[in-house]
Amino acid sequence: MKRDRLLSLAPFVGLALVILLIPLPLTVKPVTHVVTMTADQFAFDPPVLRVNYGDRVRLTLQATDVVHGFYLDGYGIETRVEPGISQQIEFVADQIGKYRFRCSVSCGTLHPFMIGELVVNPNLTFARAVGLTAVILAGTLFYLRRFPPREPREHTTA
Amino acid sequence: MGYRFELTRSKWLKALLKSRVFQPALMLVTLFFFVVAILAGFFGTPAGSHNFGIIFVWIVWWALLIIVLVPFFGRMWCTICPIPGPGEWLQRRGIIQRTPGRPRSLRWRWPRRLRNIWLQNFGFLAVAIFSTVILTRPGVTAWLLLGMMLLGVTLSIFYENRVFCRYVCPVGGFIGLYSLTSSTELRVKDVQVCREHTTKDCVIGTEHSYGCPWMVFPGNLERNTYCGLCTECLKACPKDNVALNLRPFGTDLLVAKGRSLDEAYKALIMLACALLYSGVLLGPWGWVKDWANMATLPQWAAYAAGFLAINLLVVPGLFWLTTAVARRVGQIQLPVKRLFIDYAYSLVPMGLIGWIAFSFSFVFVNGSYAVSVLSDPFGWGWDLLGTRSVPWTPLLPGLVAALQVALLLVGLVFSSIIAYRIARQHTRTDVQAWHSTLPVSAFLAGVTLVFMRLYLG
Incomplete structure (x- = not known):
């Protein structure tokens, strides 16, 4: 019986694995993005960078008020930028998905929440998460429909 | 009922919980850190990331509470929370030993209208x-902490027992609700023993223990919500009928008795706040942060109005519609309001896990501040443990998103199963229950996708 229950979920597990693991082609032709970004208490401008996989990003960072930092999650890039002295960062967007960049130098009250986003398309991470949500919910509902709990209806009020 | 494992079978654990020293000793330890947090707030550096008050309250304590204590140990924080300590010790005229007579207070009666968690909401x-x-x-954190303690002391002068914890504490409100999901419970072993035991020592107290300060009769306890795990009943019971159990997660969510609109709203408020904080604090939109940060009063007023509207009208309104559809497709005869209340409990696991996912974002990234702050709690240049110069080092920033997705999916499955089992309490057939679950699951999936959009999209 338990085996039947587990086996009934096999198609959903299989589908989830396909969504999670299937390699998809990343065929967009790489370009170079030249961006001037300002860091100002407590936001980056532009707040969101959208690029494609393989693109080169040439970033000029400028601090307009106090000393700020720039740390890019997942890429491990970090630099410090002082007012009046711009910093250049260059990297290839070789990891798809959304990565936060954040101020890494204590710059004032909202410093921990001075955050921006780098979105490297195609954002398969998000697409896979959405797919997984659909499959896992479908699997849960299928399981509940096919194998309802055996507990008695203690509080039936209908 | 489900699986139970009685932890208090362990003699040493039972002895520990029965000891009068156990709870006050832990409260004194947390009180020490609490006082340091307040002092650091008032006299330390205004830079939050170098101040003990900010780092240890909003990162270390918060992470411990929401990621460990609440899911696994329910209201265990309330066992060791320092905030009600001074008020309670004042009432009892002592800290450790049971002092003779009834705890002192003006013995005002808490208004009947406020005997719920609306104030906490x-x-x-x-x-x-x-x-x-x-x-x-x-500084603001310090005022908040001090204010809560003073409020606790003030209420303990007028009202007996832990009125502050039970009806006022804004933290206690959500801990109580989320402890419905926890894997630990304090319950009586045999309800019949309590029924036949006329002296009710757990309520009145004994020579060595106080009556339940949370105003709960353990014999009737079916949910964790209002049991503060103070263990007075364990100390008082002459029949050895009180136990601390391990149990499956979410057991109390299926207990129909005690469900109420104030708790349902708490579930909705907590869920909405987790979503809003994920957008406001972790999002890239500087202007929202400026508004929330009181850049100007009109901007903050607009932010506050939007925040309250989403919490009190938009999310509850959407869930009300969801419930109305669920009622129709499941052919349920109950009023929509009753079903709205009951189904709101299916949001509890999703809400708790949403908060854990939100917390991962800043706990992993900013947790390393705690190491340097330990050496220099006031930001005065001390180096008590030689760790002051440890640099800010984000922990696994590339892995946080994957952990968040995994958690949210667990929350979706958990909440959907709870929704279905609640539906079974109100339907004649399993098919009706299943149909009624569909709209609620769709709502839960929508919430999951909004979280994912904010974290990954």
């Missing part, structure tokens, strides 16, 4: 609309 929202300011300014 509004208290939480009042703190929440200022949260960007509170979370980032040590």
Whole structure:
């Protein structure tokens, strides 16, 4: 019986694995993005960078008020930028998905929440998460429909 | 009922919990850190990331509470929370030993109209609309902590027992609700023993123990919500009929007795706040942060109005519609309001896990501040443990998103199963229950996708 229950979920597990693991082609032709970004208490401008996989990003960072930092999650890039002295960062967007960049130098009250986003398309991470949500919910509902709990209806009020 | 494992079978654990020293000793330890947090707030550096008050309250304590204590141990924080300590010790005229006579207070009666968690709901929202300011300014955090303690002491002068914890504390409100999901419970072993035991020592107290300060009769306890795990009943019971159990997660969510609109709203408020904080604090939109940070009063007023509207009208309104559809497709005869209340409990696991996912974002990234702050709690240049110069080092920043997705999916499955089992309490057939679950699951999936959009999209 338990085996039947587990086996009934096999198609959903299989589908989830396909969504999670299937390699998809990343065929967009790489370009170079030249961006001037300002860091100002407590936001980056532009707040969101959208690029494609393989693109080169040439970033000029400028601090307009106090000393700020720039740390890019997942890429491990970090630099410090002082007012009046711009910093250049260059990297290839070789990891798809959304990565936060954040101020890494204590710059004032909202410093921990001075955050921006780098979105490297195609954002398969998000697409896979959405797919997984659909499959896992479908699997849960299928399981509940096919194998309802055996507990008695203690509080039936209908 | 499900699986139970009695932890108090362990003699040493039972002896520990029965000891009068156990709880006050832990409360004194947390009180020490609490006082340091307040002092650091008032006299330490205004830079939050170098101040003990901010780092240890909003990162270390918060992470411990929401990621470990609440899911696994329910209200265990309430066992060791220092806030009600001074008030309670004043009432009892002592800290450790049971002092003779009834605890002292003016013995006012708490208004019947306030014997619910509405005050806690509004208290939480009042703190929440200022949260960007509170979370980032040590002085404001210190005033909040001090204010809560003074309120606790003041209430203990007028009202007997832990009125502050039970009806006022904004933190206690959500801990109580989320402890419905926890894997630990304090319960009586045999209800019949309590029924036949006429002296009710757990309520009145004994020579060596106080009556339940949370105003709960353990014999009737079916949910964790209002049991503060103070273990007085364990100390008092002459029949050895009180136990601390391990149990499956979410057991109390299926207990129909005690469900109420105030708790349902708490579930909705907590879920909405987790979503809003994920957008406001972790999002890239600087202007929202400025508004939340009181850049100007009109901007903050607009932010607060939007925040409250989403919490009190938009999310509850959407869930009300969901419930109305669920009622129709499941052919349920109950009024929509009753079903709205019951189905709201299916949001509890999703809400708790949403908060854990939100917390991962900043706990992993900013947790390393705690190491340097330990050596220099006031930001005065001390180096007590030689760790002051440890640099800010984000922990696994590339892995946080994957952990968040995994958690949210667990929350979706958990909540959907709870929704189905609640539906079975109100339908004649399993098919009706299943149909009624569909709209609620769709709502839960929508919430999951909004979280994912904010974290990954």
